[in-house]
């Protein structure tokens with residue numbers, strides 16, 4: 001398994017990995033559930049995919065992938081802010097068949113190393129209360145909890 005910079009032609013693969021892996025942990029999907037199937041004219045898959053596409057457009061250099069046997073099996077997107085020097089691990093996902101093999105941790109280490117090289121002095125990440133893996137994983141890397149947020153929505 002190698003970790004490397006993503007290639008532009010892999011954008012759709014990263015979007016597909018996101019939709020496959022975020023099913024149980026996506027706020028966008030919880031919103032669709034609350035609204036009885038889908039929210040507005042789009043589905044959670046459309047919106048989640050767009051979020052990751054935005055990361056790729058905003059900072060393609062900060063998108064790293066894990067490749068095994070020629071296949072992309074995981075990714076991480078890192079955003080930088082040269083003014084504040086606060087970086088952000090914005091999305092990451094590992095193919096279900098490969099979860100629990102240490103790939104996420106290696107992607108995280110590579111992402112943090114990238115952010116350090118870019119001069120970031122602090123790194124942010126967010127997870128949800130129902131994401132048991134994130135809540136275990138991120139503190140074990142060194143992240144400290146700073147706040148909890150509540151998301152509301154209502155039908156119009």
Ligand SMILES: CC(C)(COP(=O)(O)OP(=O)(O)OC[C@H]1O[C@@H](n2cnc3c(N)ncnc32)[C@H](O)[C@@H]1OP(=O)(O)O)[C@@H](O)C(=O)NCCC(=O)NCCS
Pocket residue numbers: 021022025091092093094095098099100101102103104105106126127128131132133134136137140
């Ligand atoms: C989060 C994710 C990227 C982690 O990738 P992974 O390759 O499975 O993670 P690793 O095997 O490297 O494990 C990293 C750490 O996560 C935690 N972890 C992994 N599997 C876990 C499980 N089933 N239950 C609780 N914690 C778990 C552990 O702290 C683990 O470290 P350790 O093995 O040293 O104890 C992956 O689970 C995923 O794609 N999840 C769905 C999408 C998602 O939640 N993305 C992040 C949104 S905030």
